[in-house]
Amino acid sequence: MARWSLRRPSFWQIVFVIILGAGLYSTVIRFTGGLGASTALSDAFPWGLWVGFDVLCGVALAAGGFTLSAVVYIFNIERFRPIIRPTILTAFLGYVLVLVALLFDLGRPYRIWHPLVMWNPRSVMFEVAWCVMLYTTVLALEFSPMVFERLRLERPLRILHALTVPLVILGVILSTLHQSSLGSLYLIVPEKLHPLWYSPLLPVFFFISAIALGCAMTIFESFVSARAFRKRLEIDLLADLGKVSVVALAVYLVLKIQDLAGRGVLHRALEPTYEGRMFLAEMLLGVIGPILLLSLRRIRMDHFGLFVSAVLIVLGFIMNRLNVSITGMEASSGVSYFPSWTELSVTLMIVALGFALFGVAAKYLPVFPEMARLPASAPTEPPAVAALRRPWIGTTPLVLLLGGLFFVGAMGSAYSGLRYRERALAAAPPHEEEEPEIAEGLERFEIPPDVTFPQGEASPGPVTFRHASHLNWERPDCTSCHHEPFRILKGFGSTAPSSSRDWHDERHCGRCHDGRTSFSVKEDCTACHRP
Amino acid sequence: MGGKMGLLFDATLCIGCGACYEACKERNGLPRTVAHFLEDRLSDRTYTVVKKRGGRFVRQLCMHCEVPTCVSVCPVGAFEKTAAGPVIYHEARCIGCRYCMLACPFGIPKYEWGKILPRVRKCDLCADRVAAGRPTACAEVCPTGATKFGDRQALIEEARARLRAHPQKYVPRIYGLEEVGGTSVLLLSDVPFERLGYRTDLRPEPLPLLTWQVLQKIPNFVVVGSVLLGGIWWITNRRREVRLREREEQEARRLSASESQEGP
Numbered sequence: 189m190a191r192w193s194l195r196r197p198s199f200w201q202i203v204f205v206i207i208l209g210a211g212l213y214s215t216v217i218r219f220t221g222g223l224g225a226s227t228a229l230s231d232a233f234p235w236g237l238w239v240g241f242d243v244l245c246g247v248a249l250a251a252g253g254f255t256l257s258a259v260v261y262i263f264n265i266e267r268f269r270p271i272i273r274p275t276i277l278t279a280f281l282g283y284v285l286v287l288v289a290l291l292f293d294l295g296r297p298y299r300i301w302h303p304l305v306m307w308n309p310r311s312v313m314f315e316v317a318w319c320v321m322l323y324t325t326v327l328a329l330e331f332s333p334m335v336f337e338r339l340r341l342e343r344p345l346r347i348l349h350a351l352t353v354p355l356v357i358l359g360v361i362l363s364t365l366h367q368s369s370l371g372s373l374y375l376i377v378p379e380k381l382h383p384l385w386y387s388p389l390l391p392v393f394f395f396i397s398a399i400a401l402g403c404a405m406t407i408f409e410s411f412v413s414a415r416a417f418r419k420r421l422e423i424d425l426l427a428d429l430g431k432v433s434v435v436a437l438a439v440y441l442v443l444k445i446q447d448l449a450g451r452g453v454l455h456r457a458l459e460p461t462y463e464g465r466m467f468l469a470e471m472l473l474g475v476i477g478p479i480l481l482l483s484l485r486r487i488r489m490d491h492f493g494l495f496v497s498a499v500l501i502v503l504g505f506i507m508n509r510l511n512v513s514i515t516g517m518e519a520s521s522g523v524s525y526f527p528s529w530t531e532l533s534v535t536l537m538i539v540a541l542g543f544a545l546f547g548v549a550a551k552y553l554p555v556f557p558e559m560a561r562l563p564a565s566a567p568t569e570p571p572a573v574a575a576l577r578r579p580w581i582g583t584t585p586l587v588l589l590l591g592g593l594f595f596v597g598a599m600g601s602a603y604s605g606l607r608y609r610e611r612a613l614a615a616a617p618p619h620e621e622e623e624p625e626i627a628e629g630l631e632r633f634e635i636p637p638d639v640t641f642p643q644g645e646a647s648p649g650p651v652t653f654r655h656a657s658h659l660n661w662e663r664p665d666c667t668s669c670h671h672e673p674f675r676i677l678k679g680f681g682s683t684a685p686s687s688s689r690d691w692h693d694e695r696h697c698g699r700c701h702d703g704r705t706s707f708s709v710k711e712d713c714t715a716c717h718r719p
Numbered sequence: 720m721g722g723k724m725g726l727l728f729d730a731t732l733c734i735g736c737g738a739c740y741e742a743c744k745e746r747n748g749l750p751r752t753v754a755h756f757l758e759d760r761l762s763d764r765t766y767t768v769v770k771k772r773g774g775r776f777v778r779q780l781c782m783h784c785e786v787p788t789c790v791s792v793c794p795v796g797a798f799e800k801t802a803a804g805p806v807i808y809h810e811a812r813c814i815g816c817r818y819c820m821l822a823c824p825f826g827i828p829k830y831e832w833g834k835i836l837p838r839v840r841k842c843d844l845c846a847d848r849v850a851a852g853r854p855t856a857c858a859e860v861c862p863t864g865a866t867k868f869g870d871r872q873a874l875i876e877e878a879r880a881r882l883r884a885h886p887q888k889y890v891p892r893i894y895g896l897e898e899v900g901g902t903s904v905l906l907l908s909d910v911p912f913e914r915l916g917y918r919t920d921l922r923p924e925p926l927p928l929l930t931w932q933v934l935q936k937i938p939n940f941v942v943v944g945s946v947l948l949g950g951i952w953w954i955t956n957r958r959r960e961v962r963l964r965e966r967e968e969q970e971a972r973r974l975s976a977s978e979s980q981e982g983p
Contacts, residue, residue, distance in 0.1 A: 222833060222834055223830075224833045225833075231763075234821050262951055263955055295813070295814070295830065295838075296815040299795075299813070303814075306812050308791075308793055308794055310791045310927060311791060311792050311794045311818075312792065312933075313792060313818045314794040315934060316794070357949060361941055361944045364940075364944070365937065365940070365941075372933045373818070375933065376821075376822045376929055377821065379921060380824075388929075391933055623771075623774075624733075624776045625775065626776065628731050629732040629734035629863040629865060632732055634863070634864075663734075666737050666738040666862075667737035667740065667741050670738070676741045677859065677860065
């Protein structure tokens, strides 16, 4: 069996190998050519896909972990215990992958430890750095029982068991801080981030949307692992998580509308602009659509319906983070950013590694410990009663209809946004500047002092350079001579007039005194050399 | 004491001669980047430029904010506002997160994108020269006095005097007096500042206040949050224990009842 799978790799294995190959190639480019060679980033746009997707979305993967561990360990709602381990594994992997992404994105990744010893408590980035370090440690500890159980190490297991509640409390606190601080990062750019996304409530929005995403990711990965490992789905539990998602999204929606209206920018969501349409797309896809779908019990309890809703939430969430970090920052930056293929392939590689690591862990560690073999057979109703209950439209078509509607609507909105941007870029008038007014400055112009070059050995006499006779009086331009080697600063370098140097060559006086621009240095010596 | 030093740039006096541009390149040992200096833009190899904007020549350089955003956002404290006025960069600390570039309201910090071990680059207001009591290189060579170096307070007085002397000429405002809490580089102009390419929508409060308002809540949040979560855990856990105990007692009572029935 094993030999067979070696010879005939599955479709996903082939995809994985291709993604890994491209990613590794890009890694080489990144670390041998620098950020300029490997990214589409620039001085005007210093943060791109690696921050917007890998970091902002990767951290949010942990939201399922802290939400569920709070529910199970702190609120003692035991029902959810069966799905807590996969969410902790996801959270841990999310953070590890964020660390990997940071190593790519930081200009000097080998200094990633600097925030440990070089403190600036006034920096949100400092808070983010500490949250990453501490919460990765907490998650590693929360994850480690799976390893210890596998290795049958009783002592560390007992210690960790005693530490569970403090660890979970610490984890929830750190995670809350971290999710919200990613939003706080953008509080410092009130004039740069588009008002549809800039808000004093950014940290709150980031936190609430992370909870919704955490639940959605748990649903999503439960479906994927159920398929991959042929496990039974805990559909009741997952449907309840769907409910939590709806509550979080509804709070988010209400707050968002209140916030936009309060700042007087609600109308901009409907404006026919790039930002307006991208905002609508994000809200349709990730907030309004899933709220509607998951509010219907029929869809929530349906495998396909729940899965589609979770996917919509995840897509909408990704779109929100990219909108904050990229779409909303483009207008003020004056450039448009689209990630380079190296950025894309590194990101894809990191995502693929996440899936692969999850698969390996799920295969070799007790991630799904209390898994029932077979679904309990449901009590059957008489066919007549079932027929009465049958709705006017099947659940699957309903999900396809509603989910498709929101997906297509969002994509259409995003597409029209892109078109608006194209048109706006094309309509920008060519930049032309009138000739500046300098009369008043010229009146104040102080002619720099004359410079006397002492007489050399074979020289017919000393030379006095007069700035006054070397100036274009209508438009003085110091840079025509004051490039090297004619230094402009006093006491710098070797520009002190000296007789030991030959000033006639084409780098010095000969540059203009060549017989064309002005008389040649080879003509009448006494024009400059006055005995 | 010697107050904080700064620059006053008067756009009405600039003739676009490029002396400041060349002096800056020379002082910082920067290579030539373009054929003519007016085509240049700020980069890791150009810390100040002169631009044709709105019918005037105008300079761009680091504004050296009084409460600098870059100093506040840097996680490792690689930026420092010195007592003398310049905002300087300690490259040995920098991890390369580029948050300073994202956050700077004037878009000043630039990055060495082409290098394997890149640094952030920007004007440092000639900190070494200023420390030695000399003017910045750009101010030293300016032939018209458009760029003037001096004590910031004295420069403000001078700018006010110019505004008073020529009220009909100038835009009645000193740019940099209040923008994001004030800057060490001050600007005067006779055309609106936005036409010179300077943002006029900046708030008078320093930007770091925006994040500090959130950050300062963290210690309270951690304490209150931990106590709250611990309390909730204690209550739910106690409830569970009580429930278990009650069940045990019921069991015991039932057992003893059945025993007493069987007994005699």
